[in-house]
Amino acid sequence: MGPYQNAKYTEIDGCDICYVDEGEGPVLLLVHGLGGSMTNWTPTIEHFSRTHRVVALDLPGHGRSSIPDGDAGVELFARAVRGLLSRLGIEKVSIAGNSMGGLLSMYLALEHAEMIENLVLVDSAGGHSFPGALGLALRRLPARWLRKMVLFFVAVVPRYRPLYRVAGVYILNEYTRVLLDEATGTAQRPDVDRYMDWYVSSARMALGVCYAGRCGEITRPTLLVWGQKDMGVPLKVGQSLNMLINGSYLVAIPRAAHVPQLDQPELFNAAVERFLAAGEAVSAGRPEQAQAAEVDAPERNALTVG
Numbered sequence: 495m496g497p498y499q500n501a502k503y504t505e506i507d508g509c510d511i512c513y514v515d516e517g518e519g520p521v522l523l524l525v526h527g528l529g530g531s532m533t534n535w536t537p538t539i540e541h542f543s544r545t546h547r548v549v550a551l552d553l554p555g556h557g558r559s560s561i562p563d564g565d566a567g568v569e570l571f572a573r574a575v576r577g578l579l580s581r582l583g584i585e586k587v588s589i590a591g592n593s594m595g596g597l598l599s600m601y602l603a604l605e606h607a608e609m610i611e612n613l614v615l616v617d618s619a620g621g622h623s624f625p626g627a628l629g630l631a632l633r634r635l636p637a638r639w640l641r642k643m644v645l646f647f648v649a650v651v652p653r654y655r656p657l658y659r660v661a662g663v664y665i666l667n668e669y670t671r672v673l674l675d676e677a678t679g680t681a682q683r684p685d686v687d688r689y690m691d692w693y694v695s696s697a698r699m700a701l702g703v704c705y706a707g708r709c710g711e712i713t714r715p716t717l718l719v720w721g722q723k724d725m726g727v728p729l730k731v732g733q734s735l736n737m738l739i740n741g742s743y744l745v746a747i748p749r750a751a752h753v754p755q756l757d758q759p760e761l762f763n764a765a766v767e768r769f770l771a772a773g774e775a776v777s778a779g780r781p782e783q784a785q786a787a788e789v790d791a792p793e794r795n796a797l798t799v800g
Contacts, residue, residue, distance in 0.1 A: 496532075496533045496536040496672065497516075497532050497533060497550060500514050500516060501513065501514055501532075501558065502514070502515065506573070506574050506577035506578060507562075509559060509561075509562050509574065510560040511554070512552040513532070513550065513552070513578055514539065514550050514551075515548075515549050516543040516548050517542070517544065517546055517547050517548050518546075518547055519545055519546045520588065520770070521546065521547045521548075521549060521584050521586070522548050522549070522587065522589075522590065522770070523575070523579070523587040523588070523589045524538060524539065524548065524549070524550040524589075524591075524595075525551070525553070525575065525590070525592070525596075525598055526556065526557075526592055527592045527593025527594040527595045527596070527619070527753075528593055528696055528697055528700050529696075530556060530592070530595075530673075531556055531558070532551060532552055532557060533672050533673070534592060534753060534755070535550050535592075536669055536672070537669055537759035537763070538762070538766075541763045542763070542767075549579070551574070551578055553575075553598075554566075554571065554574050555693075555696065556696075561685065561688055561689060562692075565695045565699075566696040566698075566699045567699055568597065568601050568699060568703060572598060572606070576602075576606065576609070579609070586608075586609055586611050587609065587610065587611060588770055588773065589602065590614035590615075590616060590766065592618070592752075593618065593662075594700040595616075595618075596616055596618025596619055596620060599615060599618070600613075600615065600618065600621075600705045600712070601620070601705070603713075604708055604712060607712075611714065611715075611773060612714060612715045612716075612717070612770060612773040613714045613715065613717070614719060614766055614769065615716065615717070615732075615735065616719045616720075616755060616762075617719070617721055617732070617751075617752050617754065618731075618732075618735070619700050619703075619727060620700075620703055620705045621709070621727075621734065622731050623706075640697075641687075641691070641693075644680075644690065644693060645680065645681050645686075658670075659751050660725060661674065661677065662725075663751055663752075663757065665757045667756070667757075669756040669759065670757060673753065673756060706735070710739075712739050712740070713740075715741065715772075716739050716741070716743070717743050717745065717765070717769040718732045718739075718742055718743065718744040719744075719745050720744065720745070720754070721747050721750035721751045721757060722747060722750060723750060723751045724752045725752075726752050732746070745765040747761050747765075750762075
């Protein structure tokens with residue numbers, strides 16, 4: 495069951511949003527990526543709910559949240575996030591976003607900086623464009639073809655270990671197995687046609703948005719966490735963002751791909767915990783603790799852990 499055993503629902507803009515709200519302390523908001531769900535954060539929720547108030551949600555059209563009418567858009571996802579936080583009486587958060595969730599987190603840091611305390615981008619989309627075959631296919635191929643391609647992909651990949659990395663997984667463990675099982679289960683959804691329409695719409699949105707030109711406007715403390723083996727959004731994207739975002743830190747996780755929080759949860763949690771401790775100490779007026787907790791990263795704040 496993972497986080498779903500404590501899941502709740504609320505309606506935001508006509509969409510039923512599934513979420514969890516666990517723990518006490520500074521608020522940490524977790525935002526999953528394309529085709530994912532809050533289960534992409536299971537070990538993160540388990541770890542940080544001991545010291546933080548952790549909020550995680552299934553974005554509209556993902557997981558157990560309902561599918562909205564119309565097309566996906568970053569503003570639509572942002573309204574769902576902001577609406578949920580407002581419903582919960584939360585004004586400011588540290589936010590961690592993976593893949594498309596990172597793109598959404600960047601958007602919020604740019605357009606609603608007042609609500610962001612600290613920003614954690616995990617193998618994030620939105621930092622580069624896709625001009626090659628993938629971008630061309632998403633723009634030009636009919637949606638029905640893309641639906642068939644994705645359904646074939648999720649049916650085949652979980653069965654063959656050499657293909658796991660293509661699905662964003664590097665290590666097969668209890669957490670990544672859930673991710674692969676959820677992908678395989680896509681074809682069994684009773685609303686599979688509508689879901690796939692939304693998936694394709696979300697993919698086109700996520701791969702069509704690039705904030706690289708605006709990264710200099712991000713003013714919140716920023717940690718970039720990247721799986722060294724990510725094939726979809728390679729480490730060089732994180733390195734580029736690290737140069738563009740003022741004062742950011744980059745942590746590269748070995749033996750991890752597109753979801754390092756699942757591949758290497760202990761290393762991931764340790765990196766994020768140290769970063770948040772520094773930011774929270776500053777917010778609480780304890781600069782000496784902030785200096786002790788600060789991510790130690792030479793060479794333009796780049797660090798490999800593990």
